[in-house]
Amino acid sequence: MKKIFTSVLFCASIFFYAQTGSLSGNINDDAKIALPGAKISLNPGNIYTTSDEHGNFVFLNVPPGTYTMKIDYLGYGVHEYNVTVEPEKNTRQNIVFDKKENSIAEIVVSGATLKNQARALNKQKNNANITNVISSDQIGRFPDANIGDALKRVPGVTIQNDQGEARNLIIRGLAPNLNSVTLNGDRIPSAEGDNRNVQMDLIPSDMISTIEVNKTLTPDMDADAIGGSVNLITRASPNGQRISATLAGGYSPIREKGNYTAGFVYGNRFLNKKLGAVFSFSYNNNNFGSDNIEPVWSLANDAAQTAYISKMGVRYYNEHRIRHSFDLNMDYEFNSKNKIYASAMYNFRNDKETRYALGYKIKPVYNADETEITDWKGSITRQNKGGDASNDNTRLEKQKVQNYALRGEHLLGSKVDLDWSMNYAIASEDKPHQRYIEFENSKMNFSQNLSDPENPVITPLAADNLGSYKLSDLSDANSFTQEKEFGAKVNVRFPFSVIEDQKGRLRTGFRMRLKEKERENDFYAFQPISNMGSLLSVPTVYLDGHNFQAGNYIPGTFVDPAYLGGLDLFNQGLFNGKSKPEKFLSSNYTAKEQIYAGYIRWDQDFNDKLSMIVGARVETTKIDYTGNYVMNEKDLVGQINNTNTYTNVLPNLSFKYVPVQDLILRAAFTTALARPNYYSLVPYLNVISEDEIVAAGNPNLKAT
Template sequence: MKKFYFLLFALFCVSFTFSQSNLKGRVLDSNGFPLPGATIIVDNDKGTVSDFNGFYRFIDLESGNSEISVSYIGFEGVTASVEIAENATTTQDFTLEPSATELAEIVVSGYSSGIVKALNQQKSDLNVTNVISSDQVGKYPDDNVGDVLKRVAGVSMQGDQGEARNIVIRGFASGLNSVTLNGDRIPSAEGDNRNVQLDLIPSAMIQTIEVNKSMTPDMEADAIGGSVNLVTRSNPSGFRASATLSAGAEPIRSDGSNANIALVVADKINDKLSYSLSSTLQTRNYGSDNIEFEWNDPEDWAEDGAIGEHDIRRYDVKRTRRSIGLNLDYEIDDNNSLFVKTIYNHRDDWENRFRLRIGNIDDWEADPSEGVRVRKQTKGGIGDDINDNRRLEDQRVRKISFGGEHLFGKVTMDWKVGTSKASEERPNERYVRFQNSSADLSSIDLSDPEYPVFNFEGDSWNDPAEYGFRHFEQAQKYTEEENSSAKINFELPYNDGDDKLKFGAKYKVKEKMRNDFWEGFEDGFPFDTMADADYFNASIDGYEPGDQYMLGNFATAEWLGAQNFYSGDGSEILFEEFAGEIYSADEKVAAAYAMVTDKLGDKTTVVVGARFEHTDIDYTGRVYDEDGDYDSVDDIESISGSNSYSNILPSLNVQHEFSDKFVANLGYSNSIARPNYYDLVPYQAVVSSDEEIAVGNPDLEASLSNNLDLMLDYYFGGTALISFGAFYKNIDNWLYTFTTENYVYNGTPDYEYEQVRNGSKASVTGFEFGLQTRLLDNFTLMANYTFTDSNTDGIEGRDDVPLAGAIENMYNASLAYESKKFFVRASMNYAGEALDEIGGDSWEDRYYDEQLFVDLNATYRLSDKLSIFAEAKNLTNQPLRYYQGVKERTMQLEYYSYNWNVGLKYDF
């Protein structure tokens, strides 16, 4: 070992001491845009590939005249004679032209050019990846990054209010995947998990999206399913600017609308300094129509009926996104450069919800004369300029990083320090409830269990005078996560530059907290029923689940927002709503890695190494019991804990080129999934009135996965690819939520108990197939299919349960027509059903139903600079649907309808 360190030290001394002849440059297309993944060869001997921005570098070449050749799929190769200066760095850029037989006629539109860039980068990557370039992103009707990602093989998205939010890669839920921005983790704005909200990031802010399905040691290891790296624009070769303006309609609401403004400006100010500025403003006024059912245990249907509770809901939503990113690049000299990367995303989500909830159905089943309980709740916010009578969810993410790249002799060093913060604030969130305790229900129609219908006698169920005032509620909610990180990497070529040793270290600190507060107001107000309030008919003509679902009269959001809650007889702190959810957590991860990239002949490249990660986490939560005596939050018992563990995670990636067109990638890696912060906190929340108890689990262990990946790619025809992949993952200590309704608490049986626990093992096996090819002269077909099979062991009382989130069948297809002036594309995305949450028994399991989306978009070039476009999304009017136990039992059904927009884009 001492000899090894001495040798390493000697190598550094040699590397830093002697000068050498170097070559660097950039590969661009005829419009000055970078070509990532280009292959550059010196004297038919040494080779490298260009990076995201088209840059390449050779170290320690022989001085004198050398022949440099550059190749790129879909472009004409070039060869140039370059004089390599002695003991200096020579700069040589290359400009490539589209292949006359493959792209020259249509590359001006950008779509085929985008496919080519993605294919070249994917081919040059030494691990299993899928790549999407900004040119491709712009040709889909996708406003946010999540909508773009659902078109990648093996990737699906789970939505929120009709927008793609949480990513599922190869059957692994969002918390088991990582999302990075320029290689560093993005903090999460959600309170109880590690999920990154991908609907928060506009697609216009991103240059390249890279989905890594196998890992190398220089990547963060917390990515069992995979890792998504979002690369922002940087290092322009000259002045570039574009502006996009669009507007459209959201037919789910009569006044529904959408609008989008995007601006991109980039320039190379001089030989040293360049900047890239991206900004967007998006607004949507829309909504959703929703019905929900809670089904009883089939064994209890004879006594209690099939359904325990039923909701009819209307959501009116306004979302505004404001994003800005500024990247600066400064080249000190040929061997040293610095950069600053910044991004800020701010999404405001204003929402009103009108919820009709039918309960006490078991009493009605026993004696129909008792009627059922109907509660009508209006959800909104205070009537000020911030909330505007709506519930406001204010989510923000900002990230700043500063770093550099330096060449010291043969050693390349890069470093980066950064800070980021994500937050979610929901101020002055308000609720009012009115209740009819004995509404006359005549029947429950279960002839179609996907659409059960509750039928009332007459109109008294909708009479505002029959709905007594129950209470007001007001909540303040805040969650934040702050990250700080520093990393450094070294790369040292050896064996005449064909092979590389790379090693480095990273240290990051995360601080997460959630602090909510909830009050109730019940007595002393000058109204007894809804008739004393301002109310309106919330029912909608053409309600998407069906006109048989009637909301009826509700208190208006404006009336709710105008009330002075403190004018009554005082407030009551509703500890049961929030006390158990207050927590804080500090996580520190120290990592180091080493890896070797070794070329075994002309055809095979091996990347082998290992990553070490040590995790320390400290957390604090609360122990709450509804039967306790509390006057304030400070009276609730606080409990703390800590944990630490270390992991060594080896990996091996092998790439073999059978020919210039046929490439195979084989990968083995170890990866990790840390438990959610909140799940580790030793909290306890007991609500005796509902016989419910939820507890944390400080004994949770991180999940560890052994991963095998194989990908075979055959490239042909410039923009064509056939690919086949297979994968297998074996996970120890996987995480699931244990629930039971037979828990005994303080001698009282039949409590509903919930806790996140470790299962013993889980496995995922699957394959994927992809095809993209030109049809005739102007048509492009893209299609992919992924099959996933999963199995878990270690759930108490359950066998043969699939992994939550694992979708068995997924496919995408699109057909595009492209000419010099006109582009049109129809695209389809399908994700099959999947287990979403594990219940206490199979009839309680919650499933995410299959979804099929069809989108259409078209662009016409009015001139070289000006284009007009039109987009239509969700033409199938695909709803979000969950079912309970069996597919026929609808648990939640939510419609968003289709939407469309038209716009202009101008390239300066």
């Protein structure tokens, strides 16, 4: 024991008092764009590191002397440079690769289109954990309008679609709420009210330089990512002027309309190369639609238990989706040891939707002893979903995500590397004045042709007279959800190796996340003071089924969206409006979460082939949720507040083995967590005394 203690003191004295230096720099290609994931080694000695997403690298605790610095980069070959490290000083070495290899293991590299692919492969090859990396040029090879569409090309990643575009992320088969999404390492909040999902169709694909899909975690990463973590990396400032502009168009045959996309990038360095800046802009305008049928099958009570369609919807959607995105990234280099970064990104997406829904409700008519079906009777509804005139008479859904960040990187002497960051992010979803209007013909007889179960045919036996349709529903609803998050973290890294002549690093740090979320919904039902008449009495539109994708169906006649949008519903001289608390009161809430984390991570090389990462992360979560106490769905009794605190200890162990140059084997044991969805934790209480029903949230749910 005495010998071990003496050895530790000896190692500590060498670390703190030995006269060593540091070496840092930046690697760029001939277009002055950073090269991340490069492997840089110093000879003699077994000292190496990799460049980060900005192309920066640093060697700590380097003995003074002259070295050969070797840089190995896929697609560019191996380059060597002579460098001299002086005691107690930082040597700066900036590298520009101006010559590429012509081939990589029989794969020909041609032109600039594969440069970013080489960046992605290098980063994926040299990352410590199990990752997949996508570069911007790989995204640009496909018509991927958003990040979700690009991600679905990654092995082990599946995407849930909404209106034909990728939205919810599934990694390794695990649900969207079990994954996390970050922007330059900072968390992106969720704009949805019930869950923690980040909608991947909100961010345009051309605003991102690199996408990292982390399928295993290391202790320095946020722990709430059981399935995995996706890190979106924006463009870094180039080392010289860069201007890029794109313009594209397309055609959507389902609605026979055009689609438009534009992008612009400008980057440069100023103030004698100390200040770098890159600005990006993206615009996407997409007109499309979707058609579907929604049959509900039931079994009749006759002797044969006949299968029939009890409900069926024929739905026709018009969708107009507009995405804007702005991004500004800046960096300022005070000297070779101190650099700060500032970034701001603003994304918003407007969904303007009009939906026409033809609905059938059908019941069988039996003979006297109820052994046979003699007829089918029921009703037909014709419903519009839209919005008021200020929203172009459409159901508008506005989603916004903003992220503002400040980061710093510092060399403290020659042995300690420190970085820190602060960020503030806001995500919101606003659905103003979403309106429904429905007319119903309640006395109809039908026949059913179910010979093709995938295309059932419902036919009214009498003429579908528009004069028989009476107003059955008229409503206006608002929904607003907002989540804010402030985050801060600091990390310290220094050399620590228990094996002589082998690289070892010890990292430790602290992380704080303060989150607030609220949801405010309302709902009003209306009755016209004067009789609105029948469907024949109001302006209408007719959908003849042209190009209907779900089969040979004719949706028919519906209220004109402009008429619905122009109704002055809140004019008490024209309409009687009534709030419907049962539609929203128990769903409104406020939530606060505080997450504090600390970690320790040790990277150790055993030899030039085998390396290890071991460590643990401790996260403490404090929640403060407030929900509504509701009687009989409509009477607000008061509010219920609940707090809870829990702590998770999460160990991690990873190995990386490189038996030959072009083969890497990885193994990992990692632990992570998933906090329950927001609404699952809300302490709401809805007591329906007449039906003897109590609905309640569960604020004591534990993290998975």
